Amino acid sequence: MxxxxxxxxxxxxxxxxxxxxxxxxxxxxxxxxxxxxxxxxxxxxxxxxxxxxxxxNNYHQFKPLNYQVATSQLGISEVGYPLRGIFRRHDSVKVAVxxxxxxxxxxxxxxxxxxxxxxxxxxxxxxxxDANFFGVPGAEEHCYPMYTLEDAERLSRRLISELDRVDSPLGITSDIDVVIVGGGPTGVELAGAIAENLRVVIAPRYDGGIASKVTVHLVDHGDALLKPFSDASHSYARRELEQLGVQLHFGTSVTSVSADGVELGDGSRIDSDTVVWAGGQRxxxxxxxxxxxxxxxxxxxxxxxxxxxxxxxxxxxxxxxxxxxxxxxxxxxxxxxxxxxxxxxxxxxxxxxxxxxxxGRDRSRFKYRDKGIMAMIGRGAAVAEIGRGRRHIQGHVAFLAWLGVHVMLLPSAWQRLAAVSSWVTDYGTSLRPRRVNVG
Ligand SMILES: Cc1cc2nc3c(=O)[nH]c(=O)nc-3n(C[C@H](O)[C@H](O)[C@H](O)COP(=O)(O)OP(=O)(O)OC[C@H]3O[C@@H](n4cnc5c(N)ncnc54)[C@H](O)[C@@H]3O)c2cc1C
CATH class of the missing domain: 3.50.50.60 (FAD/NAD(P)-binding domain)
Known part of the structure; x- marks a missing residue:
């Protein structure tokens, strides 16, 4: 042309x-x-x-996998890929940052x-x-939002330093509470992955005590997790997170956030210096x-x-x-x-x-082909609702389907290979976290 x-x-x-x-x-x-x-x-x-x-940015980010960067399951380059690399075979497409x-x-x-x-x-x-903090006082200032790869990397550094405090032969000097605001797919996936880091990867190496010192809280103003999903998925996600020790706070909202905790609408307070915002977008x-x-x-x-x-x-x-x-x-x-x-x-x-x-031809109407929705909760635990009819599957089958769908959607063969290799190590062993904190 x-x-x-x-x-x-x-x-x-x-x-x-x-x-x-x-x-x-x-x-x-x-x-x-x-x-x-x-x-x-x-x-x-x-x-x-x-x-x-x-x-x-000079890269495309695969947002559904950002939470895996935040929880050390995948590295940045497995989730973000240079735009110029993606279009290297299209001479007519130029990228400007x-x-x-x-x-x-x-x-x-x-x-x-x-x-x-x-x-x-x-x-x-x-x-x-972008993230929507709904004007909650202190939220924008003190929370870790979870919307971009940059957010995920920042949260990852924070969580690694918290895990360094827990995973220490010197013992934990103070309790650690991580608060996640929002019980949609991002909040659930994050809560599951953080709790799994503690329960499955770190705690077994110690004589006990860690589980009682570290708590992951999830706060949602509704009465169920994964709102757009079916009741079967709500109950499954709840059961799986509870088994991982996540404390669920339903029917109440975060009314303010400060450097050392959150106030809830029911008058209670959770002390925490790691509050993750997965509560809305605008x-x-x-x-x-x-x-x-x-x-x-x-x-x-x-x-x-x-x-x-x-x-x-x-x-x-x-x-x-x-x-x-x-x-x-x-x-x-x-x-x-x-x-x-x-x-x-x-x-x-x-x-x-x-x-x-x-x-000079006529345009056509956009008809969305709805293939369904899915969410990961932890290793071997996911829910998927297939097609417009929303056929529900859960557990290992849904977990494998989630991995398969996400790997196929990554934009480059290199990322697909790297993600599969990370997941095989990650879900097949207890080697997480394997990332270093620089800076
Ligand atoms: C944490 C998270 C998890 C998610 N998980 C899932 C999931 O499991 N399944 C699912 O189907 N969907 C999921 N979503 C939603 C899905 O990621 C979005 O629907 C999808 O990314 C929207 O694509 P988009 O192209 O409209 O916008 P985006 O993917 O958000 O891309 C927007 C682009 O615009 C660029 N940009 C924005 N403003 C400017 C500006 N002013 N100047 C220059 N560039 C700009 C940004 O850098 C970005 O690259 C998730 C979203 C998030 C945040």
Whole structure:
């Protein structure tokens, strides 16, 4: 496809940085190299469409496995992979690392933090979502959020230093309490993995005592774990976490967080200097600050062909988009959940529609193929609900299915190989934690 890119330079006013303002034009500009942006750029790259993919990081992160980085099961390079490496075989896809600070949907342009303006014939937004602390006092300041690979690495360092305190011949000088806020898949997976580190990997090496000194708490304002799953999965997850010694606090919320603990809505308090926030997400302020139309939860309103309502040349995909579920139950139109599979399929479908745009053909409606949902609780313990009918499986079969699905979704063969080798060592032995704390 013929290139339409150009670069224009204009000098900045007196008193600003020496750098010149730059305007770059590309056929398709994609913001966000997550599941959605990656799937879209890959499909367009195969048809030689000129794409500029912008991300604040030089890597794609596989968010569903971030908790395994936080708990020393996988290393960073098994979960994050360089975007340039992913697109090395697509000459027409160029990757730019930069922070997008403004979006102009009318001009189909974005502005980067260094002042560069990127304009496009078709603009695609796949910026994902950020942690939502719901204004809980102290939460943003003191919690360890669990949304990005950077968060996972920071939490990993914290947990390793806590485990160093526990796993010591000198004995534990004070109790250790880890609090996890939120009983969704991320909270459950984290609670299971941290408790397993203590109970299965560390405690057997000592005469006892450790189990009573270290407690993992999970707080959720609802009355069940894994809310989007079935009752069978709720009960299974609860039983498995309780067996690992996790203390569950249902029906109460965290009302404030300080450097040494959390206050709960029922008036109780848990002393802890490691509070993990897995309690909710929201669109970045970048979206609210633009003139994009937003709906429920501040997500961008899109039509059923994934274009932004009222903006024909702009697409929004994945977590950031309020995508209509055209199969909505009872005939009503609902929106699709914020899942990796929705993001990936929306990226693939938007690419097909962009190819149609460029060829002057009609776009088609996005129909999500729902293959089900799954969550890991610990070694040999997982739940999966298969297909739209949500056929429930649990235990070892679900555990193996979880490993298989996640390994297949990793974007490179190298990562797949590395993850399988880590899991064989990890789940087949008691060698965790094997990571070092640097810095
Ligand atoms: C901890 C965790 C666990 C999860 N587990 C599961 C699971 O088990 N199964 C499942 O289906 N889903 C899971 N999800 C949800 C799934 O990860 C998301 O639905 C999916 O990542 C959404 O893809 P996306 O492309 O919309 O956004 P993301 O994958 O979030 O990607 C957004 C990209 O945009 C970039 N970006 C954002 N803002 C800017 C900016 N201003 N400038 C430049 N770049 C920017 C980011 O760096 C990122 O690369 C999980 C999510 C989290 C956080």
């Amino acid at each position: 013929m290139s339409t890119s150009f670069v224009a330079m204009t000098s900045r006013g007196r008193g600003t940085a020496d750098k010149e303002l730059q305007t770059v034009h590309r056929e398709v500009v994609v913001v966000g190299g997550g599941f959605a942006g990656l799937a879209l750029a890959d499909r367009l790259g195969r048809d030689d469409v000129e794409v500029l993919l912008i991300d604040r 930069g922070e997008v600070v403004a979006i102009d949907p009318d001009a189909r342009s974005v502005t980067l933090a260094d002042g560069t303006v990127c304009t496009a014939r078709i603009l695609v937004l796949g910026v994902g979502v 669109p970045p302020s970048l979206i609210a600050d633009s003139s994009l139309p937003v709906g429920h939860g501040g997500r961008i309103n899109v039509n059923d062909d994934l274009t932004v309502t009222g903006h024909d040349g702009v697409y929004a995909l994945g977590d950031i988009a309020l995508i209509p579920d055209i199969h909505g139950r009872g005939g009503e139109t609902t929106s699709l959940p914020q899942l990796g599979s929705v993001a990936q399929q929306s990226g693939q479908h938007a690419a097909r529609n962009i190819l149609a745009d460029l060829a």
